[in-house]
Amino acid sequence: MFKNAALTPCLLLALFSIFLHSCESGPKPLMEGVSGMIDIKLNPYNVAPLGAQLTFTTKEACKVDIRIGGKIPVERSFPTVSTSHRIPVLGLYPDTMNTVEVILTAENGTEYTGQLFIATNPLPDFLPDIDIVALQRDKMEPGLHLAEVLIANSGEFDAFPVMFDDNGDVRWFLDLSGVKPFPFTPHRLKNGNWLFVSWVEVYELSSLGQLIQHHRLTDFSADHDVIALDNGNLIMGASKKDARIVRDGQAVESRYDYVIEVDKDRKVIREWDLRQVLDVDRSVFRKDFSLDFSADWFHINSVDQDPKDQSLVISGRNQGVLKVDRNNELQWILAPHRSWDKAGFDGQGLDTREYLLTAVDAQGAKLPAEVQEGVASTDEFSWPTGQHALTVLDNGHLLMFDNGLARNFSNDFTYSRAVEYEIDEQAKTIRQVWEYGKSRGLDMFSAITSDVDLLPRTNNRLITAGNIRLGTLPPHAKMVEVTFPDNEVVFEANLFLKDAKGTGAQEWAQFDLAYRGERYTLY
Secondary structure, rough: OOOOOOOOOHHHHHHHHHHHHHHHHHHHHHHHHEEEEEEEEEEOOOOOOEEEEEEEEEEEEEEEEEEEOOOOOOOEEEEEEEEEEEEEOOOOOOEEEEEEEEEEEEOOOOOEEEEEEEEEOOOOOOOOEEEEHHHHHHOOOOOEEEEEEEEOOEEEEEEEEEEOOOOOOOOEEOOOOOOOOOOOEEEEEOOOOOEEEEEEEEEEOOOOOOOOEEEEOOOOEEEEEEOOOOOOOOOEEEEEEEOEEEOOOEEEOOOOOOEEEOOOOOEEEEEEEEEHHHEOOOOOOOOOHOOOOOOOOOOOEEEEEEOOOOOOEEOOOEEEEEEEOOOOEEEEOOOOOOOEEEEEEEOOOOOOOHHHHHEEEOOOOOOOHHHHOOOOOOOOOOOOOOOOEEEOOOOOEEEEEEEEOHHHHHOOOOEEEEEEEEOOOOOOOEEEEEEEEEEHHHHHEEEOEEEEEOOOOOOOOEEEEEEEEEOOOOEEEEEEEEEOOOOEEEEEEEEEEEOOOOOOOOOOOOOOOOEEEEOOOOO
């Protein structure tokens, strides 16, 4: 079909011209577009060992793209056109000579490309070993997997927030072991930075570990949970200086029983005193379930704002969940009905029993008295005990991790779960509408910490059991992503805890754990 044709001088000249044009229009070497050298600083702030910063000047205004090679590449575009560039490189592999491709694009379309090489150190040997058990990426929420790892260090915890990819490779972590006491809750702000609270200190860090802001609270210390409001204010669990309660007839200092709102300057502008609305003398757990039930009678561990009325829904590990309005007026209490009495720091306040929610079945019928008291459960309802990580969903339902600490007031450990409840605030009733974890028993039981989140794109649930020690596997934390509402497991990872710097005994800061788990992008 095709005939051989001789190449005429004119055709040869045309082909040569096309070749020259294609060479000239292709990418140019990276350093032709750069003035001077590219400064590469690995871990520039001594906090993020798998991050680097590139600093350089270009001869003409350019935007920058980077690509980190590897089994799961990381790509990032920096669209701001400039001649001065400070580029954060996140997602380097540990113990690797990483290849980073840099692409400069000038305003006239000219490209300059080249490769940089960045060597990293091995991971600290005390971090958990990660095993990916299940992975269906097409059904999963995008992003990497963040675990808030706390390393026990001879009676103190060192914080190491870790992000790992779908292969179980750690691609980012912060070494916050120098922050004492250990910081709680790596909260991702809208600007991409990270917010941490460490008692009286409030820190904002970049992903490279640069300190952006640091404030010190007065009269209060923050702990466990913080949420950022649209106006830049923060709401967080807290303890108040010199707060006292009367418990068992004795006046004692109390802690973890306030909520505060702070403004952009981190000044306290509002406080919610939970002693005023709850029974401070109520005890439902064994004494060995807490370091000090007298002072730590409530133990606030999460707070969220109800968007429909800006009221607060608050979880206290040792009591239950409650809702208060902006003026600290009690709306309801979600907890087993056993042992509630008068509120107030001295037990002389309102009668809390009038605010207890009534458990109902799927048809709205009141469940038996033993279920209301919390000494029995049914197939369709169980009260949460020792719960963490509550979230007010857009439909008004409550999502939380139910640790199942002394479920039905039994000394036998049974199961932990993620659970969702529907509350009828007019009728003061509560109905359980979804759960995951019960069937897995002790293999997902975590008496402390833990987390559950609704993932916004897929509507999946990401569940983190932070300290599993009674199941069939060695001590570990578990992250599980399930579809909603049919509970198909689309992701599961085990983080095997080493307790390398602690004794492993069930004592404060002698065993490693994961406090919370999230799904985030690197940038």
